[in-house]
Amino acid sequence: MKCCVLITALCAGLAGSMFGAAAEPTFAQRMGWGPEDRVVIFNNDDAGMSHGQNLGSIRSFEGGVLKSWTIMMPCSWVTEIRDYLEENPDVCAGLHITHTSEFGRYRWRPLVGRTVAPGLYDEDGYMWPSVAEVVEHATADEVEAELRAQIQMAEDMGIDITHYDTHMGTMNGSPEFFERYVNVAIEKGIPIRVAVNRIEGDISEERRARMEETAERLWDAGLPVLDYLHVSSYGWEKDEKLERYIDLIRTLPPGVTEVIVHAAYPTEDFNRITASGPTRYGDLLAMTDPRLKEAIEEEGVIVISWRELHEARKAVDE
Secondary structure, eight states: OHHHHHHHHHHHHHHHHHHSOOOSSOHHHHTTOOTTOEEEEEEEEEETSOHHHHHHHHHHHHHSSOOEEEEOTTSTTHHHHHHHHHHOTTSEEEEEEOOBOOOSSOOOOOSSOTTTOGGGBOTTSSBBSSHHHHHHHOOHHHHHHHHHHHHHHHHHTTOOEEEEEEGGGGGGSSHHHHHHHHHHHHHHTOOBOOEEEEESSOOOHHHHHHHHHHHHHHHHTTOOOEEEEEOOGGGSOGGGHHHHHHHHHHHOOSEEEEEEEOOOOOOTTHHHHOTTHHHHHHHHHHHTOHHHHHHHHHHTOEEOOHHHHHHHHHHHTO
16 A cells, blocks of 8 residues: 555656646545546636627537636626526536726726726726736725626626636736635635646746645635646647647646636627637637547546536535
8 A cells, every 4th residue: 555655656746847846636636536537627718708709618518528618797798698508507607807808999897886996997998908007007905896796797697606717817917916816716615716837837936835825725715726727728829729739638647727718709700809819719629629529538538617626626525
């Protein structure tokens, strides 16, 4: 038995040297998966942003490997995704907490009023285009007020919030913002996107220490935690997406990994919103390509949703 434990520890150490400093045991192991199990969540960001983005979420779910998405509550197409969820309650839908409005001619406003949170508004009355501008102008109280307003709007619409994350990483923009991001999750009992390790990229030692401490706080509060986060696919070229996702599946380390996706269908108006249409369409094509599913099955990778991850964490305490 001691020999098996030693071998497991050595394997975990090797994985840590290849992919970053991994916890021992992994959070996947803490939630009941084996030491060699590779668990992945494909999460489609930006649902509710546009009709094309909604189609990408829906088609990747219905005909692909996608099991989770997150919704931008201040955007114009939220009711379409809400209506779909009413008819398909098994879909795992979280919130893409939004404090920025980055597109030049398609803008959205904060849900909280300007008298409550003036720092969230730019000179035209919309959200700021960049994270840096939010950090410069908004207080942590204002950012938290908007976070809570978006949660409240989703609850009022009857959306079962399975998790939330942060659009453009705004709530990672300062330690004060991040603290509010975590505190509200713990208070509300909603899982959030937090991982100590990155695949294809790394984080600073200061941020790693903050993430390690936060991961344990979330775990102690009864919430699940990711082992790894993959954030690079947005920058991949459309025609290389499928092969790169397949390569990612073949090289995943043991543990639970969230892969951020931006699948969208190129509707007539989409390219007037953003020049990122090709890469987003590439995500849709990859998520629905049977070759990706075949690679997942060949590698024995376990694909789950955020809801399933939360259920696994709850089962630990039962």
